[in-house]
Amino acid sequence: MVSRGLEGVVANSTRLSDVLGDKGQLIYCGYDINELVGKVSYKEVVYLLWHRKLPNRKELDAFLHELRSQRELPGPVIDFLKSAPPDAGAMDVMRTAISMLGLYDSDNGKEATPEINRRRATSITAKIGVIAAYFHRARNGKSLPPVRDDLTEAEHFLYLMCGEPQSKEASDTLDVAFILHADHGMNASTFSARVTISTLSDFYSAITAAIGTLKGPLHGGANEGVIHMLEEIGSEENVDAYVEKQLAEKKKIMGIGHRVYKTLDPRAPHLRAMAVKLSEKLGEPKWIRMSERIAELMKEKKNLNANVDFYSATVYYSLGIPTDLFTPIFAIARCSGWCAQVLEQLEDNRLYRPLSEYVGEPVGKKVVPIDERP
Secondary structure, three states: OOOHHHOOOOOOOOOOEEEEOOOOEEEEOOEEHHHHEOOEOHHHHHHHHHHOOOOOHHHHHHHHHHHHOOOOOOHHHHHHHHHOOOOOOHHHHHHHHHHHHHHHOOOOOOOOOHHHHHHHHHHHHHHHHHHHHHHHHHHOOOOOOOOOOOOOHHHHHHHHHHOOOOOHHHHHHHHHHHHHHOOOOOOHHHHHHHHHHHOOOOHHHHHHHHHHHHOOOOOOOHHHHHHHHHHHHOOHHHHHHHHHHHHHOOOOOOOEOOOOOOOOOOOHHHHHHHHHHHHHHHOOOHHHHHHHHHHHHHHHHHOOOEOHHHHHHHHHHHOOOOHHHHHHHHHHHHHHHHHHHHHHHHHOOOOOOOOOOOOOOOOOOOOOOHHHOO
16 A cells, blocks of 8 residues: 555654644653743753753753854855855755765764764754855855854854844744754654665765755745745735635645644744744734734634744744745754754664555566667
């Protein structure tokens, strides 16, 4: 029996995260996401995923020192970011830059030991935000600020993107978004990373594969689609007619529904609360009001709930982040989860090799000489 898209197929076991779709729960290493948000920082969540325990103060300090010391990009990668076409896709540039990092790894040629792979995970996680921010500034003809080792991942990304430190409210908001996006079971990009590393390919190839998968509009690219949808609708009075038209034409409403969650996406309420707060502060509440009306209509008409992309788009938009950086921000956050999943895959590796059902012509066809073929 074929399960299209591998739906319902259990391909591996993990101790990292669990998505309970029927209950609307997301769990990281035994912690419900609602227990983590507001009590720990993103850096603690990264440690949790990599070590399967929350750090004490000494462990966290040592981990932060290691992570922040790896932020500097190799010169040729910076040159690439400066020379990339300004209209290039931000995810395409990120994918290529991460792949380039593998060329400048000091451990190239050595056996990929657990210690070396953990260092690679640290390096990639430390650098991915720098890549996104530097490309954004370079394409706009702006200087590239020097990396710093005294800022959190959220603070550092906003500082590099804007050229100066941003408000605590902005960095705290982005930190929560990073926590919510850090890992999510065997999603498409995580599966890509695990399949790639299961061949005993290199760490950089695994993360590059994950970025390429996340880019798709049915995965990470959905948050960009939400803002494009809101901009197309234009104003609050147009929402009802837009939704009716989309449903009549059997078209998708971006950010609504989820492949796994059969009830409310547990990440959505946290992002909704931040979207409301930011919209009120910035004096542009129409975006969240339009979003709320769309969510209300889709629940009423199709019994579908808003997912994480639906509200994260409004949060990022309210923070002044360009639309085409929404998915790269998703990648920055999810990179820690990808690295954790790759490290776990290598602990007890087995090559992924599913079967397929052949539905082509039956065997027995004969080759006709080329000059006799119709």
